[in-house]
């Protein structure tokens with residue numbers, strides 16, 4: 001495998017796998033372009049070397065072949081603006097048009113191929129499909145960190161059709177992996193992992209893996225109530241995964257055995273229903289009255305979590321502290337975002353990775369106040385679970 005920074009792309013056609021799976025509104029306007037922006041440095045390096053760029057990506061989860069809704073053509077205009085150059089578009093990712101347009105590309109030109117998932121062969125990891133894609137470029141660059149946990153044709157299979165010197169990771173993939181590695185394997189202590197979100201079942205593996213690395217683990221969000229239940233608390237009608245109560249007990253015991261401090265939210269903002277207009281109050285998280293549910297961490301928890309985060313040298317944050325989509329239950333997630341930003345200012349390395357916590361830091365304006373915001377949701381989660389991602393393994 002070559003090193004992207006050292007490779008001279010002059011006269012080469014770089015086939016770059018990006019993750020342009022960005023959200024669109026009903027008028028096909030992009031509502032969050034972070035993943036597109038994150039791919040720009042890689043594309044620009046190829047162009048400035050005097051190479052040309054062929055971009056391939058999936059977009060959404062189309063079920064039945066081509067459709068307007070899932071067409072990547074909606075991204076062309078914005079991509080041209082981000083790159084400051086025209087972007088050509090091929091209405092297919094393989095076949096005559098894709099071949100002709102990629103062959104006709106001149107140095108400095110960019111071509112975006114249509115959605116890879118219009119072919120079911122993409123998700124099946126079909127070899128013949130991967131081989132057809134590989135013919136479009138001289139060099140394969142994988143910069144799609146957000147899709148690195150998928151063993152698909154364009155992420156994991158295609159690499160075998162390029163010799164080692166003509167395949168490499170792009171700049172985004174490299175910085176995602178470097179940030180995750182820094183947290184997992186060379187974190188300065190104290191290392192605090194903040195884990196939130198809805199379900200314990202989604203986060204068991206990440207907590208298990210972090211028990212060997214973190215000094216402190218903060219558990220917030222809906223998943224906290226399964227832990228309170230495991231400790232004999234009364235949690236009203238808060239979200240509880242009954243079949244994970246024993247797992248939560250085991251995790252608490254393992255943490256104690258390993259000397260990892262687990263911090264649960266001592267108090268909660270409680271609501272009479274799961275709704276933006278719910279009646280709200282506050283309560284200790286282990287004595288929530290019947291008929292009420294915890295939808296955010298409370299003020300005491302916010303203070304306590306802030307102290308732990310302020311004392312940390314490394315922070316990993318995955319998952320919101322409450323139902324931050326509703327204004328009444330945003331405070332806890334904002335509070336943690338502020339504390340992570342403060343820690344960053346004091347010199348800690350802070351990484352926000354995974355789905356909704358990334359949306360939250362973007363929404364609350366903290367994205368440039370933390371050390372690194374990952375473009376990967378599921379991919380980052382699996383990385384922190386300790387799994388080898390197929391898109392990364394395939395290059396080795």
Ligand SMILES: Nc1ncnc2c1ncn2[C@@H]1O[C@H](COP(=O)(O)OP(=O)(O)O)[C@@H](O)[C@H]1O
Nearest residue numbers: 197198221222294295319322323354355356357
């Ligand atoms: N106390 C809670 N009760 C119910 N749902 C919650 C609670 N706290 C957070 N959530 C929800 O968890 C969801 C995010 O969970 P999850 O998908 O596990 O996180 P992530 O995508 O960051 O990994 C959000 O939609 C949020 O509203």
Ligand SMILES: O=C(OP(=O)(O)O)[C@H](O)COP(=O)(O)O
Nearest residue numbers: 019021146147150376377378379
């Ligand atoms: O948006 C993505 O995943 P994410 O929502 O877990 O970050 C990636 O583009 C992967 O998409 P997929 O989950 O449809 O394979």
